[in-house]
Amino acid sequence: MKRTQLRRRAVAAAAGLTAVVLAACGPDVSSGPESGGTGTGPSEGTLAAPDTDAPSGEITIWDRSGDLFEVFDGVIERFNERYPDIVVHHEAVDIDTKLPTTLVAGADVPDGVFLDDAKVAGLSDHFYDLSAVLEPYLGDIAAQKAEVNTVDGRIYGVPWDLNPGLLYYRADILDEAGIDPASIETYDDLFAAAEQLKAARPDAAPIHLEKEPFLGQLWLEMFASQLGTSLADEDGELRLDSPEYLQILTWLDEVNKAGLGTRAEYLGPADLATLESGQQVFVPWAIWWDFAPQQLLPQTTGQWRAMPLPAWTDGGARSGAMGGSSFVIPRDGQNPELAWLFYEFLVFDPEGFQAVYGPNAIYPDGLNTSVPSYAPAADPATPLFGPLAALGGQDLWPVAIEAGEQIPGGTPIPSWWAGAVDYLGDNLQRMFDGELTPEQVIAESTEQIQTNLVDRAS
Amino acid sequence: MRRASRPAIGSHVFLIVLTAAFLAPVVWAVLSSLKEPATIITDPLGVDPGSFTLGNYRAMFEDVPIGSGFLNTAIVLVLKGGLTLFFAPLAGFAFAKYRFAGQNVIFGAVLLTLMLPTIVLVVPLLLQMRELGWVNTYQALVLPGAVDAFAIFWMRQVIAAVPDELLDAARVDGCGEFRIYVSIVLPVIRPGLAGLAVLTVMNIYNDFVWPVVVTSQESMQTLQVVLATLAQNITGNRIGADFATVWGELLAASSIALIPLLVVFVLLQRHFINGILAGSVKG
Amino acid sequence: MTITRSAAPARRPSGRRPTASRRPSGRRLAPYAFVLPFVVLFLAFGVYPLIYTFRLSFTSWSGSGPAQWVGWDNYTYLLGSDAFWSSLADSAVLWLLIVPAQVVIALIAAVLLNNAKLRMRGFYRTVALVPFVTPLVAMAQIWIVVFDADYGAVNRLLGAAGLPQLDWLTSTTWAKPTLALLFLWKTTGFAIVILLSGLQSIPASVYEAAELDGASRTRQLVSITVPLVRRVVLFLVVMQTLAVFQMFAEPYVVTGGGPYGSTTTAGLYLYEHLGRSDLGTGSANSFLLVALVMLISLLFVRLLRERD
Structure with a gap:
């Protein structure tokens, strides 16, 4: 074909297309996005409990595939004893990748979804406001969990688990080195203990430093939560530029620079290898790290123990929240009221939470990777799960419940939290790479988050 | 040579x-x-x-719905591939052997489609599927992108090389225009069609971003989507699955996914290579 | 492949049939019927979504509830955003890593394979296309395994040869080259066959004349082969440029756009807006990409024309 022709044709096509665009953009407003939603504004999207005594219908529930899927799967039978006419379709789904597109697609949307707390606010436009149905339970829900599900005064998730941060450590190695774990009360103590271990064994880099940006940011927020702060306050104002964050980042930087930390991706091959070899001794992490000695560390299982996190200041809080999940009810689902009944049973009904946390096929001694956030379920005196052989028979329940009670409130999660990983999550890793100082991490992340996320969120 | x-x-x-x-x-x-x-x-x-x-x-077969992935891919291949292989040469025929008002504009549309990256249309197409109620359906997997622009472009060149005398002779015999396409043009361009067939099968088999977005239900996912979520599925489904096991299953699934295309290629490779070379020699 | 041929469209039946009115009506209407399936699909799944995106690009919308009109906000934000430009830069770097290398390798291979006396010519040609017919996602998964820093075959091989082992997928330095390798591996065979099609159209007499003049092999390649296949090469470059700027599955599967966003290509960055339910910004990004691709395409069309 002649080139002139080619170009002429392209121009002709462009002209034709423009004409079509203009024509279509005139009167045809209804096909546009303005009417594309469910038609209910946010204020109308409040869920009410069903008003029938014998609710019936079908619901589709999405859970992340894995251990929790199996656990929840086991509870459905119990739920059906209570509500025989509700059929639950339980699906294991890669929620992080599937949920956003499914919500936008608006078709075959599940009635209930298990979602990271860090992601609830970001997608809250698509979910029911649960303030009304949660009203009777709110007084008994851990403050931190209620906050992370709240956007503009509305609650978008049924708060499920509480994930207190703990310090996991190798009892055998500390014993050998003559370090009493109880003596580690502050992060300075932890630093000193790590130095002592390294002096005795040069290849040791005792403290775990998270390498994956998302988890790294979540981990940073655990430390911040101890100090009663988080990335944004309840008005959504960024508050990264604070003495608290500087203290935390400086400490992490010093650990790294002193060669006292092992940088590894959470339970990746390098992480597992160094945990087994004794190179890593301390893992300050959420309670759910106990999955590792139970399942992935055959050589050192039984040698690990848990204790409260060190405090940032003398007498400061000995725990902070890291991660956790809640249940959301999408507005495009078919039977949201029935999904609420399911979650109400799972979270607030003694039969339900006992079935979830108590002994089951997956966790013979009970589900011990988190504790309930609902006070009546989290009674220190009545453990839902038993002692863990992987922790040398330690009774984790009271340790975790007491740690949970220490978690300060006042740490909401902003809607753009997950988006901040591209900035703060990455910059934290750059600090470990030696490219940025703690001050630079704060300054750069603040600027980037402000312009790319906070200013765009309104 | x-x-x-x-x-x-x-x-x-x-x-x-x-x-x-x-x-x-x-x-x-x-x-x-x-x-x-x-x-x-x-x-x-x-x-x-x-x-x-x-x-x-x-x-791997226990953990991954690779069977349904194969089935869905096969269904989409037959439908979408069929549409492209029949209608793209037909449009190419129109552009190569006829002159009609609006031809330039329509051919411009072909060029435009050729240049348009698929990814830019993903969001609006998804919203469109939602309005049509087509999310998680075969028509959503098949229709957008069927009758591929590149195929039209290519077939136009191939058909241009078919001698006009052949077509005129058929017309003298009283052949209708569509009959000419079916019984003269298609048989004559068979080598080019074989090349197009391999290329089309390849493209559809490898299609990724659109199937990922438009199929949320596992039962509707194509092989590539199943493959992409594989590692996640395996680690999730087996508690404490270790790294080596995941790799093993991943390699098994990938190897299985290689086979159908390699077979198609080995069977058709002569036609495919000749088909690509053909357009050139005859121009 | 045959964008290189210019003679074909000139030969139209109408040349011998001066007026359209003398043609039977079936013949006048037939071409419309023939292009109809394409046109319908183009309007339904090309034009309509384009208009949709265009309108959406001036709004802020999460995909639920009412959209908010924001004017040019999304555009000004993107044009002032580091992430947007770095996604383009990432694609540009990948282009630099891929296209020149591919053209050189494919050209050499095609010239060698064009030699009728070459033994196992058919075998080489077939094998070259094997990567092209492998499923991309499967190969991307295999790339993860093969290039793993700790347990991958490539690093083992390097180690065995006494060479330094690299953080292929986890360092900002090597992640892009590793993705480029995947792309090169996957498509170079196809490039070879396309170039081969161009080479085969060069008449043997041209080389015979050069041979008689005593021109060396290299000399022949530079002064005869390259100029004559220039348009095929340009065609290849256009195709691969579009493909590189669309690159999605490779970074999505292999690196997820990391480390530190260093493999967040233009396509992947666009997709991330969808993941955040930020459809307005995503649509504006789409339009900016469309504009860019059009610009590049026109540039190449011009280049092709000038070389005529």
Whole structure:
């Protein structure tokens, strides 16, 4: 074909297309996005409990595939004893990748979804406001969990688990080195203990430093939560530029620079290898790290123990929240009221939470990777799960419940939290790479988050 | 075929290195998929046919809905491939052998579609599917992107080389225009069609971003989507699944996914290569 | 492949049939019927979504509830955003890593394979296309395994040869080259066959004349072969440029756009807006990409024309 022709044709096509665009953009407003939603504004999207005594219908529930899927799967039978006419379709789904597109697609949307707390606010436009149905339970829900599900005064998730941060450590190695774990009360103590271990064994880099940006940011927020702060306050104002964050980042930087930390991706091959070899001794992490000695560390299982996190200041809080999940009810689902009944049973009904946390096929001694956030379920005196052989028979329940009670409130999660990983999550890793100082991490992340996320969120 | 001199040693070395590079990843993957999971990690380069096992395949079939992935891909291949293979040459025929008002504009649309990256239309197409109620349906997987612009473009060139006399002779015999397409044009351009068939099968088989977005239900996912979520599925479904096992199953699934296309290619490769070369020689 | 041929469209039946009115009506209407399936699909799944995106690009919308009109906000934000530009830069770097290398390798291979006396010619040609017919996602998964820093075959091989082992997928330095390798591996065979089609159209007599003049092999390649296949090469470059700027599955599967966003290509960055339910910004990004691709395409069309 002649080139002139080619170009002429392209121009002709462009002209034709423009004409079509203009024509279509005139009167045809209804096909546009303005009417594309469910038609209910946010204020109308409040869920009410069903008003029938014998609710019936079908619901589709999405859970992340894995251990929790199996656990929840086991509870459905119990739920059906209570509500025989509700059929639950339980699906294991890669929620992080599937949920956003499914919500936008608006078709075959599940009635209930298990979602990271860090992601609830970001997608809250698509979910029911649960303030009304949660009203009777709110007084008994851990403050931190209620906050992370709240956007503009509305609650978008049924708060499920509480994930207190703990310090996991190798009892055998500390014993050998003559370090009493109880003596580690502050992060300075932890630093000193790590130095002592390294002096005795040069290849040791005792403290775990998270390498994956998302988890790294979540981990940073655990430390911040101890100090009663988080990335944004309840008005959504960024508050990264604070003495608290500087203290935390400086400490992490010093650990790294002193060669006292092992940088590894959470339970990746390098992480597992160094945990087994004794190179890593301390893992300050959420309670759910106990999955590792139970399942992935055959050589050192039984040698690990848990204790409260060190405090940032003398007498400061000995725990902070890291991660956790809640249940959301999408507005495009078919039977949201029935999904609420399911979650109400799972979270607030003694039969339900006992079935979830108590002994089951997956966790013979009970589900011990988190504790309930609902006070009546989290009674220190009545453990839902038993002692863990992987922790040398330690009774984790009271340790975790007491740690949970220490978690300060006042740490909401902003809607753009997950988006901040591209900035703060990455910059934290750059600090470990030696490219940025703690001050630079704060300054750069603040600027980037402000312009790319906070200013765009309104 | 025209140059007389014998190739130097260097030529062979270059081609052999290139060939080895082309084959190595595939061969490595298939061989490794037959190894014990632990040895894939501890000894990635070792090959011991004596210890080959189908364990990775067995485990993979248990964990991954690869069967439904194959089935969905096959359905989409037949429908979408059929549409493209029939209608793209038809449009190419119109552009090559007729002159009609608006031809330039419509051909411009073909060029425009050719240049338009698929990814830019993903969001609006998804919203459109939602309005049509087509999310998680075969029509959503088949219709957008069917009658591929590149195929029209290519077939236009191929059909332009068909002698007009042939078509005119048919017309004299009283053949209708559509009959001419079916009984004269299509048989004559068979080599080009074979090339187009391989290319179309390839493109549809590899289609990724659109199926990922438009199928949320596992039962509707195509093979590529199933493959992409594989590692996640495997780690999730088996509590404490270790790294080596995941790799083993991943390699097994990838190896299985290689087979159909390789078979199609080996069967059609002569036509495919000749088909690509054909357009050139006849122009 | 045959964008290189210019003679074909000139030969139209109408040349011998001066007026359209003398043609039977079936013949006048037939071409419309023939292009109809394409046109319908183009309007339904090309034009309509384009208009949709265009309108959406001036709004802020999460995909639920009412959209908010924001004017040019999304555009000004993107044009002032580091992430947007770095996604383009990432694609540009990948282009630099891929296209020149591919053209050189494919050209050499095609010239060698064009020699009728070459032994195992058919074998080489077939093997070259094997990567092209492998499923991309499967190969991307295999890339993860093969290039793993700790347990991958490539690092083992390097180690065995006494060479330094690299963080292929986890360092900002090597992640892009590793993705480029995947792309090169996957498509170079196809490039070879396309170039081969161009080479085969060069008449043997041209070389015979050069041979008689005593021109060396290299000399022949530079002054005869390259100029004559220039348009095929340009065609290849256009195709691969579009493909590189669309690159999605490779970074999505292999690196997820990391480390530190260093493999967040233009396509992947666009997709991330969808993941955040930020459809307005995503649509504006789409339009900017469309504009860019059009610009590049026109540039190449011009280049092709000038070389005529």
